[in-house]
Amino acid sequence: MMSIKYAILGILSYQPLTGYDLKKIIQDSPFMPWSGNNNQIYKSLVELFRDGLVTNEIHHQESSPSKKIYTITQEGLEELKEWVLTSPEPPESKKLFLVKLAWADLLKDEELDALLSKYEEEIKVQIILQQEKQQREIFSPDRTPRGKLIWELIYENIISSYEHELAWVKKVRSKLGVKLGGRDDEL
Amino acid sequence: MMSIKYAILGILSYQPLTGYDLKKIIQDSPFMPWSGNNNQIYKSLVELFRDGLVTNEIHHQESSPSKKIYTITQEGLEELKEWVLTSPEPPESKKLFLVKLAWADLLKDEELDALLSKYEEEIKVQIILQQEKQQREIFSPDRTPRGKLIWELIYENIISSYEHELAWVKKVRSKLGVKLGGRDDEL
DNA sequence: GGTGTCATGTAAACAGTTACATGATTTT
DNA sequence: AAAATCATGTAACTGTTTACATGACACC
Numbered sequence: 001m002m003s004i005k006y007a008i009l010g011i012l013s014y015q016p017l018t019g020y021d022l023k024k025i026i027q028d029s030p031f032m033p034w035s036g037n038n039n040q041i042y043k044s045l046v047e048l049f050r051d052g053l054v055t056n057e058i059h060h061q062e063s064s065p066s067k068k069i070y071t072i073t074q075e076g077l078e079e080l081k082e083w084v085l086t087s088p089e090p091p092e093s094k095k096l097f098l099v100k101l102a103w104a105d106l107l108k109d110e111e112l113d114a115l116l117s118k119y120e121e122e123i124k125v126q127i128i129l130q131q132e133k134q135q136r137e138i139f140s141p142d143r144t145p146r147g148k149l150i151w152e153l154i155y156e157n158i159i160s161s162y163e164h165e166l167a168w169v170k171k172v173r174s175k176l177g178v179k180l181g182g183r184d185d186e187l
Numbered sequence: 188m189m190s191i192k193y194a195i196l197g198i199l200s201y202q203p204l205t206g207y208d209l210k211k212i213i214q215d216s217p218f219m220p221w222s223g224n225n226n227q228i229y230k231s232l233v234e235l236f237r238d239g240l241v242t243n244e245i246h247h248q249e250s251s252p253s254k255k256i257y258t259i260t261q262e263g264l265e266e267l268k269e270w271v272l273t274s275p276e277p278p279e280s281k282k283l284f285l286v287k288l289a290w291a292d293l294l295k296d297e298e299l300d301a302l303l304s305k306y307e308e309e310i311k312v313q314i315i316l317q318q319e320k321q322q323r324e325i326f327s328p329d330r331t332p333r334g335k336l337i338w339e340l341i342y343e344n345i346i347s348s349y350e351h352e353l354a355w356v357k358k359v360r361s362k363l364g365v366k367l368g369g370r371d372d373e374l
Numbered sequence: 375g376g377t378g379t380c381a382t383g384t385a386a387a388c389a390g391t392t393a394c395a396t397g398a399t400t401t402t
Numbered sequence: 403a404a405a406a407t408c409a410t411g412t413a414a415c416t417g418t419t420t421a422c423a424t425g426a427c428a429c430c
Contacts, residue, residue: 013293020380023381087305088302094279096278102337103197107272153288176333222391226390
């Protein structure tokens with residue numbers, strides 16, 4: 001809970017950064033599930049500072065606003081490692097589409113198929129968005145070979161989850177689509 | 188947004204029920220991502236009533252508390268159908284484990300493998316929990332053959348998503364486990 | 375001259391959870 | 403005697419999002 005703090009510690013464990021930098025990294029990350037809004041990040045940083053897990057240094061610049069550069073402390077690193085070692089939480093997915101589909105028996109066959117088709121398109125869009133996100137990843141510090149492998153596997157998880165979902169919709173369409181007269185609009 | 192209201196309308200579209208019944212159904216449902224706490228449900232019912240999407244009838248009972256039985260109105264049914272036809276939202280998953288794994292290069296090989304092993308176990312537990320939920324499904328009204336098929340496909344989606352995740356962890360363990368000396372603790 | 379980026383921060387609102395409160399009956 | 407089920411509702415809190423506020427510079 002409140003694990004955005006650990007995400008912040010994790011990012012800072014690679015390099016000192018400002019709140020603004022963290023915001024961009026979290027917004028752009030394909031696997032950190034927070035919007036990266038100011039409120040959460042600046043508040044978290046204040047609390048992390050209060051708890052001695054990070055320090056900050058103010059850099060005054062001419063002709064642009066002052067920066068507060070945050071650096072993780074030894075305590076912060078230890079806290080992060082402890083958290084990493086805690087029991088993993090199971091994944092929780094919010095597939096609002098399934099809630100919709102649950103009441104889709106209200107629809108005519110054509111309407112249902114149109115709905116599924118839209119979902120299929122939506123998933124395809126998400127796959128492309130994720131691939132783009134991964135390519136322009138702005139947070140890419142030096143990593144060990146093992147570290148690189150870990151990140152590759154994380155990215156693979158995300159993409160392949162969407163691909164699994166895509167395969168599922170296609171299956172659903174073909175199973176439900178039989179009643180549309182066996183037409184196949186895939187060709 | 189605020190789609191728990193539509194989940195409630197959806198359930199009521201099959202049969203009139205009390206807030207208490209709805210709470211149990213939502214708590215037990217494998218695909219409705221709400222905890223089914225009183226606060227949300229009773230509040231939503233008040234609002235749905237205010238908006239004319241449901242009506243209620245109070246049944247006084249001796250020797251147990253009075254019931255408010257909610258019934259969906261024609262307006263409610265129309266609102267539900269309209270919502271079902273709106274564009275599907277993409278699935279959003281919160282895999283906090285990936286956030287942990289992202290900083291797992293802090294760990295020793297054995298610690299990392301132990302973490303992955305725990306995640307694997309956690310997923311297996313989730314699969315069993317989901318299967319149990321599906322077997323003791325308390326909300327099983329009469330459905331059309333197509334309605335039945337839709338629900339089966341929804342359930343399949345959930346289980347197979349977990350199975351996909353399980354396959355991924357196994358892959359990760361074997362890819363990262365090479366450095367443990369090729370030992371295979373699966374046997 | 376308007377939009378976008380850099381950079382910090384606050385206010386208000388919404389969504390969702392846990393816990394509290396009541397009171398009778400049934401089960402262990 | 404204690405715990406669970408039925409049944410309704412409220413209070414307090416956490417987490418998260420959207421929007422507001424400021425101010426300088428760069429780009430089109």
